[in-house]
Amino acid sequence: MKNIFKILVACAVLLGASTANAQDEGNRWSIAIGTNAIDLYPVGEADQGLGDYFEDFFNTDHYNILPAPSRVQVGYYVGDGIVATGAFSVNTIDKIGDTSIDDISYFGLDGGLEYNFRNMIKQDGIIAPFVGVGGGYNWVDNDGFGTFNGTAGIDFYITEGIAINLQTTYKHAFEDANPKHFQHTAGLKFTWGGTDTDGDGIYDDKDACPSVAGLEQFMGCPDSDGDGIEDSKDNCPNAAGPAESMGCPDTDGDGTLDKDDNCVNEAGPAYNNGCPDPDTDGDGVVDSKDNCKTVKGPASNNGCPTDRDNDGVLDADDKCPDTPGIASLAGCPKPAAPTVEEQEKLNQYAKTILFDTGKATIKAESAKVLADITAILKKYPTAKFSIDGHTDSVGSATLNQRLSDSRANEVKNYLVANGIDEFRLSSVGYGEARPVADNKTKAGRAQNRRVEINLVN
Structure with missing residues (x-):
């Protein structure tokens, strides 16, 4: 035995x-x-x-x-x-x-x-x-x-x-x-009698990649670039790279992987696809350090133009560079209230607003004068105004009161619809109580049928 x-x-x-x-x-x-x-x-x-x-x-x-x-x-x-x-x-x-x-x-x-x-x-x-x-x-x-x-x-x-x-x-x-x-x-x-289709020394029944030659440590699957990461888990299977970047290299060490880097051998920022820093606006401050890449400005202000009064209007375009203002006034502040002349203009314009006879409906031909009124009110965003309606003495006082209220309110609604804050406007009707001319004459009655827009103190 x-x-x-x-x-x-x-x-x-x-x-x-x-x-x-x-x-x-x-x-x-x-x-x-x-x-x-x-x-x-x-x-x-x-x-x-x-x-x-x-x-x-x-x-x-x-x-x-x-x-x-x-x-x-x-x-x-x-x-x-x-x-x-x-x-x-x-x-x-x-x-x-x-x-x-x-x-x-x-x-x-x-x-x-x-x-x-x-x-x-x-x-x-x-x-x-x-x-x-x-x-x-x-x-x-x-x-x-x-x-x-x-x-x-x-x-x-x-x-x-x-x-x-x-x-x-x-x-x-x-x-x-x-x-x-x-x-x-x-x-x-x-x-x-084991079958080894890809000839890598690992039999097919144990080979996770039986048709492609590979390594035993990866159950027969390949690591084409030899970086220790099998191809199926390697984002760059044909270029060796570290595991922390999923097998992709960064030749110039600029943090942009070669596969995304337009300048593989020159370090550059990611925003420029890995290429060296440009100076887009030519102000001597490279884009990576320029907070305003497309507008020239000094290095002391990180490449941005100066705005001494911080009103959003650059000094070069600011007519009041040391006083905060608004862009529509070239950097100058808005006046708090209209001047006497502008107040007179408002009421001149308001008196020419036309309504359908006996109604509060504004006629279409009043659009131009209403646009002029709107432009003046927008110049003074903090000022408040009262829209006052008046009539002549023709008809009953009750009817005239109601008509003056409606016309004043109709003007207010028009101005709000065209961009004026409704909280800046109030409307009131005085009927025939405040004439400015003699109601016994046709000319006087025409003057008494009016709308006024007055500053509220």
């Missing part, structure tokens, strides 16, 4: 360099070489002086052992854990139970299917139990007979592609005249 295992171990050493993992999609072929033992005793024939099934099953004194490699089995992985097998064995039988007999020869040819439970226990584990069914044809002392075979066994993987193989097979003869028996086997199993 010692010589047998020395031979088997020597075979393992020779084959170990070329074998891969367990028998599966990546290593479809296997060969098991070992010694076998025939036991004709525990076969359920106590009436014939033999034992019941499995009686003295581990009694090695009943075993007929050929002390040499006496069984060879070839297997091919079909898929889904199933291996098709074919085996040849030879032995010499000199005992049946405790009874010695003259030596007779034993030969066996067997075939079948085995199901491997290895991956159900642990993926790529070292223990791989299996069961199998099949049939065989055996010759005992040159008499041949067929058997139905049931197998159970286990492989212990001692390294990649090499396992210690232990199994037992019950062979049930189809005819009572032929001996039923157990055949026990111990030996070594070798697996090989």
Whole structure:
């Protein structure tokens, strides 16, 4: 027995360099070489002086052992854990139970299917139990007979592609005249035949990128630029770069990655796509330090023009550079209230607003004068005004009061609709109570029908 295992171990050493993992999609072929033992005793024939099934099953004194490699089995992985097998064995039988007999020869040819439970226990584990069914044809002392075979066994993987193989097979003869028996086997199993489509030394079943050559550390996937980041996670797979920038380089170290840098070998700011600083407005302050890149200004003011009164109007355009003002007045402040002359203008304009007879509807031809009034009011955004309506004495006082109210309010609504803050305006009607001329004459009545716009103090 010692010589047998020395031979088997020597075979393992020779084959170990070329074998891969367990028998599966990546290593479809296997060969098991070992010694076998025939036991004709525990076969359920106590009436014939033999034992019941499995009686003295581990009694090695009943075993007929050929002390040499006496069984060879070839297997091919079909898929889904199933291996098709074919085996040849030879032995010499000199005992049946405790009874010695003259030596007779034993030969066996067997075939079948085995199901491997290895991956159900642990993926790529070292223990791989299996069961199998099949049939065989055996010759005992040159008499041949067929058997139905049931197998159970286990492989212990001692390294990649090499396992210690232990199994037992019950062979049930189809005819009572032929001996039923157990055949026990111990030996070594070798697996090989892995497919490596991309030739990177990693078999396809373990290769995450089976069609592209890669590295073992990345499960067979490539790192084309050799920067230690596999291509699938590298934003620049063909240019080496650090992990912190997802594998992309920054040759000039300006913080703009080469893939986005228009000047790869010259440092420049990101806003200029990695190219050196320009001076867009030509004021001697580069854009990265110029707060006003398109308008000239001194370096003392970060490239921006000065605005001494901080009114938003640059000194160059400000007619009142030391007094805050508004752009519409070239940087000068707005007066708080209209002048006497402008107040007179307002009322001159207001008196010319025309209404439909007996109504508060403003006639279209009054649009120009209303625009002039609006322009004056906008010049004084903080001033408040009262819009006063007046009528002549024709008609009842009640009607005239109502009409003056409506006309004053209509003018207010027009001005608000054209940009005057409604909170700056109030409206009131005085009816016929405040005439400025004699109501007995036509000319006087015309003067009394009027609207006034007065500053509210």
